[in-house]
Amino acid sequence: MEILVVEDDLNIQRLVRETLEADGHRVRATADGNEAARWIDGQVFEAAVLDVMVPGRSGFELCALLRANQEIPILMLTALGELTDKRYGFTAGADDYITKPFDPEELVFRLHAVARRYQKAVVPVIRFGDVTIDKRSQQLTIGTTCLTIPRREFDLLHQLASFPGRVFSREELIEHVWGLDFMGDDRTIDVHIKRLRSRLEGTDAIEIRTVRGLGYRLETQS
Structure with missing residues (x-):
């Protein structure tokens, strides 16, 4: 899959990229929400992993932007674990949440689980x-x-x-x-x-x- 990754912690961004690439996916990653918004406007992605707190457009905004144009699996990757933050994410259209720190295998498992739901939808x-x-x-x-x-x-x-x-x-x-x-x-x-x-x-x-x-x-x- 072609996966959009938005994460401003470069160490975590690298971990996510390497984990997803090792799982056979193509990854386009950025630390800036505004840059991600431009990509969303001009490119079709097959899944997205979005950090909530990034410079420019927030992960919530990017999630809503993706949902307005594409029906793809969206995971929110965040250090925030409060119910309110999850409510914002689910309302924006997120499929699942992963709270940092996380096990790379969990990221892959959750992405596969969400992707299976979308495969059933067709x-x-x-x-x-x-x-x-x-x-x-x-x-x-x-x-x-x-x-x-x-x-x-x-x-x-x-x-x-x-x-x-x-x-x-x-x-x-x-x-x-x-x-x-x-x-x-x-x-x-x-x-x-x-x-x-x-x-x-x-x-x-x-x-x-x-x-x-x-x-x-x-x-x-x-």
Whole structure:
């Protein structure tokens, strides 16, 4: 993969670069957020590792900029471990957090895990146990029961199911499902989630979980 790395600690930047290159990836690295923003504007990346506190555009801003243009795995690499900072990152569109200091192997494992979620997203038919979510027909099947559900509900379920385990904020889900021009209340998401949970009561294969203070994620049966 072509991976963007933004880290102003040059020792850590070198460690991240060498770790990712050893894993077979191509890396473009910078210590400056403004330079990274210019690269994002003119280049397509396949993944990104972003430090939160860098000169120029912050990691949060770069994450949001990437999300506005590309659907790629994004890891936030930071010394900040507070819930508030994680909330900002997830709201901006981050897939996962790694707190410094970190084991290089953990970086690789987490990147692979997030990348697998994105690989699943391109499949038009998503299956978990007895649940089938068919993007082509816009139908949800649980066991032998086929349900045609309202489009917004289906799109919301498909978005969550495309990235199992990933936390989506209400703002992200509104952007993905309703679009940036949505003028309603973000509690609309809560209403649709409640309806989806009711429809999924007949299966143990998947469950939509609330992540307090952050948003929602879809969990699958182990």
